[in-house]
Structures are given as C-alpha cells and as structure tokens.
Amino acid sequence: MTPVEWAIVALALLGAFFGGVAAIGIVRLPDIYTRAHAASKSDTLGAVLTIGAVAFALQSDLSTVKSIFLIVFMFITNPTAAHAIARAAADQDIEPWTKEDDS
Amino acid sequence: MTVRNTVAYVVDRGIELAADRPVELHFVDVARTRAVDPDAQAELGAASDLLDRIELWVEEDTGGETPENLTVITDVIGANQYLFSPSDYADVLLEYADDKDIDRIVLDPEYSPGGSVPMLRPLEFELARDDVEIEQAPVDRPTEQTVLARAASFRKYLTVFGASYLFYMLLSSWKPIDFATGFLTAALVAVLLAPIAFSEQPSFGRIGKQTIRMLIYAPYLLKEIAVANLQIAYVVLHPDLPIDPEVVELRAAVWGDAAVTTLANSITLTPGTLTVSVTDRSFSIHSLTAGAREDLFEGGLERAVRFVFYGRDAAAIATPRERGDDGGHSDG
Numbered sequence: 001m002t003p004v005e006w007a008i009v010a011l012a013l014l015g016a017f018f019g020g021v022a023a024i025g026i027v028r029l030p031d032i033y034t035r036a037h038a039a040s041k042s043d044t045l046g047a048v049l050t051i052g053a054v055a056f057a058l059q060s061d062l063s064t065v066k067s068i069f070l071i072v073f074m075f076i077t078n079p080t081a082a083h084a085i086a087r088a089a090a091d092q093d094i095e096p097w098t099k100e101d102d103s
Numbered sequence: 104m105t106v107r108n109t110v111a112y113v114v115d116r117g118i119e120l121a122a123d124r125p126v127e128l129h130f131v132d133v134a135r136t137r138a139v140d141p142d143a144q145a146e147l148g149a150a151s152d153l154l155d156r157i158e159l160w161v162e163e164d165t166g167g168e169t170p171e172n173l174t175v176i177t178d179v180i181g182a183n184q185y186l187f188s189p190s191d192y193a194d195v196l197l198e199y200a201d202d203k204d205i206d207r208i209v210l211d212p213e214y215s216p217g218g219s220v221p222m223l224r225p226l227e228f229e230l231a232r233d234d235v236e237i238e239q240a241p242v243d244r245p246t247e248q249t250v251l252a253r254a255a256s257f258r259k260y261l262t263v264f265g266a267s268y269l270f271y272m273l274l275s276s277w278k279p280i281d282f283a284t285g286f287l288t289a290a291l292v293a294v295l296l297a298p299i300a301f302s303e304q305p306s307f308g309r310i311g312k313q314t315i316r317m318l319i320y321a322p323y324l325l326k327e328i329a330v331a332n333l334q335i336a337y338v339v340l341h342p343d344l345p346i347d348p349e350v351v352e353l354r355a356a357v358w359g360d361a362a363v364t365t366l367a368n369s370i371t372l373t374p375g376t377l378t379v380s381v382t383d384r385s386f387s388i389h390s391l392t393a394g395a396r397e398d399l400f401e402g403g404l405e406r407a408v409r410f411v412f413y414g415r416d417a418a419a420i421a422t423p424r425e426r427g428d429d430g431g432h433s434d435g
Contacts, residue, residue: 018332025339033389034348037377038339044372045332066274079371079378086379086389096389099347 008056015050018042031097032089040082047074108242109211110157114164116209121172128175129203130157133192134182150179176203187356189222193229200235207236262307263300264293316411323407327373334375338392347393350379353386355405362412369404 001009025038048071055067110130117128132150154177161175169175181195200208208230215222223239230237268289275281338346357366367378370388375395379387390396 018336021332021336021339025335028339028344029346031348033350033377033379034346034391037375037389037391038335040371040377041328041331041335041373042339045328062274062276069274075372076368079368082371083367083378086377090379090387096348096350098349 004056004059008053011049011053011056015046015048015053017046018049019046022046030101032094033086033096036082036086036089039085040079044074044078047078105213105240105242106153106157106211107160109209109240110160111164112240112242113209114161117173118165118170121170125172126174127203127205128161128173129199129205130154130161130175130177131180131196131199132178133186133195134179147179147182150182154179187358188354189225190229192222192226193232196230197233197235200233205235207238210237210239212239212242259300260293260297262310263297264289267292312414313411316414320407320411324369324372327369327404331373331375334392334394338375346391348389348391349396350387350389351396351399353388353399353405355386357405357408357412359412362408365411366405366408369408370399373398373404 019042022038022042025042026035029035029038051067051070051074055064058064058067113128117126120126132153134147134150158175158177165173180199181192184191184195186192186195196208199205210223210227212223227237227239268285271285271288272281275285338344355363355366357363363381367381367386370376370378370386375391376399377389379389381387388399390399
C-alpha cells in the first residue's frame with residue numbers, strides 16, 4: 001500500500017470512529033443539550049474526516065476542491081444547526097440536566 | 104434616521120430652558136473607533152460630517168439666530184480609545200458630561216454604535232450609575248426597518264457577483280459555456296442576495312485582510328476541534344459518563360454580526376461548549392464539563408476571533424476572566 005492509501009484508510013477509520021462516538025453519545029447522554037454536543041462536534045469531525053478520505057481517494061483536482069468546499073460548509077452549517085436546536089430547546093424552557101438530577 | 108428629530112427635540116428644550124438661564128447644548132458623537140482599523144479615518148470623517156449636519160439643523164431649528172443664552176457645541180469624543188462594551192461608551196460619555204458640567208444626556212433612540220448589535224438599553228443602564236439625567240428623545244420612529252434587507256450599493260452587488268462567479272468557475276470545467284452560465288448564475292445570485300449579504304459596506308481591503316487572518320485562524324481552530332473531539336470521545340466512552348453540564352454566560356468582546364457568528368460557531372465546535380443563545384453580546388453557553396468552562400473563560404477563541412476581524416492589536420484585549428467575567432454569576 002502506498003502512503004496515500006494508508007492516509008485514506010486512516011482518515012476513513014477515524015471518521016467512522018468519531019461518527020460512532022457521536023451515535024453512542026446521542027444514546028448515552030442524558031438530555032437534549034448534552035446530546036447536541038455529541039451531534040455537533042463528533043459528528044462534524046467524523047463527516048469531515050470521511051470527506052477528507054474521499055478527497056485523497058478521488059485524486060482529481062476538481063473533485064478534491066469540491067470536497068474541501070464540502071468540509072468548509074460542514075464546519076459552518078453543523079454548529080449552526082446544533083445552535084438552532086439548542087436555542088429552540090432553551091426557548092421552550094427545557095431545563096438543562098445537571099449532576100444533581102442524577103441522584 | 105431619528106437623529107434629525109432628536110436634534111429638534113433637544114433644541115426645543117434648550118430654547119425653553121434658555122429663557123431662564125444660560126444653556127449649553129453639546130452634541131457629541133462617540134467615535135466608533137477601532138484605532139487599529141484601516142477605516143479609522145473614514146469613521147472619524149463620518150462622525151464629523153454628522154456633527155456638521157447637526158450644526159446646520161440647529162441653525163434651522165433656531166430660525167437662523169441662536170438665542171443669547173444658548174450655546175451650541177459639537178464634539179467627537181472617545182476617538183483615541185478602543186471601545187468595546189456599553190460600559191466603555193458610558194465611561195466616555197460620563198467623563199465628558201462631568202468635564203462640561205452637563206446635567207442631562209439625551210440619547211437618540213436609534214443610536215447603535217455596535218452595528219446591528221443592540222446597545223441602547225445596556226448603554227442607558229450603564230449611564231444610570233452617575234447622577235446625570237438620562238432620557239431617550241421622545242421621537243417617533245418612522246417604521247420598524249426590516250433588519251435583513253437593506254438597500255444594496257453597487258459595490259455590494261459587485262462583491263456578491265464576483266464571489267459567486269469565482270466560486271462557480273472554481274467548480275466548473277472551464278468550457279466556454281461555463282463562463283456564460285456562470286455569468287448568468289452569478290448575476291441572479293447578486294440580484295437576489297446582495298441586499299441581505301452584508302450588514303456593512305464591504306471593503307475589499309478589509310475582506311482581503313480578514314481572509315488572510317482567517318487562514319491563519321483555521322489551523323488553530325482545527326487543532327481545538329481535534330482536542331475537543333478527543334475529550335468528547337473520552338467522556339462519551341467512559342463507563343461512568345463523567346459529565347457536569349452547566350449553562351454559563353459569557354460577555355464576549357466582539358462586535359458585528361460576522362464576528363459574533365464566527366465566535367458562536369467556533370465555541371460550538373470546540374471543547375465541550377455549545378452556544379445556546381446570543382443576545383447583544385452576551386453568549387449563553389452550555390458546557391459539558393468543568394474543564395470546558397475553564398478553557399472558555401481563558402478566552403483563547405475569543406481572542407483569535409478578534410484577531411481575525413480587527414487585527415493583531417485587538418487580540419491583546421483582556422480575557423473574559425481578566426475582565427471580571429467568570430460566568431454563571433453575571434446577571435446578563
């Protein structure tokens with residue numbers, strides 16, 4: 001395997017790992033706000049790493065440029081969406097879960 | 104523009120009072136300086152233009168001759184300071200008022216030095232700490248302007264058109280037909296979106312500088328994102344789920360829609376913090392762990408965002424912690 005292929009595999013695996021973390025986080029975390037954390041951060045990185053793997057794999061100028069634009073737009077839109085969800089929750093007076101709620 | 108009516112109101116009151124005693128009317132504009140901004144000169148020019156117009160209006164309202172007891176003074180203040188919060192503006196105004204023995208401050212109801220970030224109410228609140236009387240001029244606002252769409256200048260159309268055309272061509276195959284379709288698409292985009300694309304007149308120099316600084320910012324942000332994700336992965340996969348969520352308030356020292364949005368999104372992307380809502384410049388942030396809160400108030404991100412939008416000098420402003428903001432305890 002060439003170094004580029006190693007990079008593709010590594011990026012894809014890392015992307016899958018963080019995608020998995022996002023999914024597990026959404027199941028395990030207690031409330032909408034904490035779940036939004038998992039959805040906004042891990043999910044973004046997972047998707048971005050996977051698209052990075054795609055950029056390497058395609059190896060054509062145009063598709064690589066397009067992949068990079070996709071990454072940029074994910075970085076802009078994902079946190080915005082998470083913010084919209086969290087704010088919608090706050091507007092409906094949903095109280096954030098705290099440690100005390102655990103007992 | 105309610106400034107015209109505010110001036111009329113002030114002059115009316117002045118003439119009324121001048122019947123009994125000498126009255127000085129001071130019209131001041133607090134310079135929206137960012138001493139580091141390339142636009143500082145233009146801003147100061149705009150401020151003195153406004154004051155010139157006010158002088159003309161005063162002449163109009165007094166019928167050409169000012170009553171004996173009435174003195175009119177105009178001034179630009181705060182030009183050599185970096186002002187970033189309502190309390191800074193209040194400091195400058197109160198200092199001036201103190202200096203000149205002023206007993207009443209009238210604010211224009213549309214005064215908004217923070218761009219589209221509303222600042223009148225916090226400013227009024229800050230001014231109230233002194234015993235000067237504060238009031239908003241009781242003038243009618245024409246109609247509530249829609250915040251989104253503004254009359255677009257030719258330069259805005261050109262900027263939006265250029266950016267869309269460039270973007271289109273970047274993704275195209277550079278055939279002659281692409282130049283034609285790209286032109287049409289960019290024209291359509293410019294016509295539809297230019298009125299909502301910028302909140303301020305775009306300046307090519309500033310956009311260029313901000314782009315370069317954004318490129319410096321990107322690796323830093325990527326590093327922060329990587330660290331953030333490792334922490335989240337650790338927390339989520341840990342058998343005990345060691346989280347300690349809390350909502351904190353951060354009063355960030357950034358101005359303007361683009362800077363506030365960038366900071367809000369950066370906060371969401373980085374260690375255990377999620378922007379829940381933004382009012383004025385007060386960020387309501389949900390944090391997942393105590394460590395995340397620490398990082399937030401160290402202000403690294405905030406500083407980096409200031410660097411991107413205002414340059415290196417602005418990055419040196421104190422961190423939220425040094426400004427006495429430790430979150431949670433502030434009353435917003």
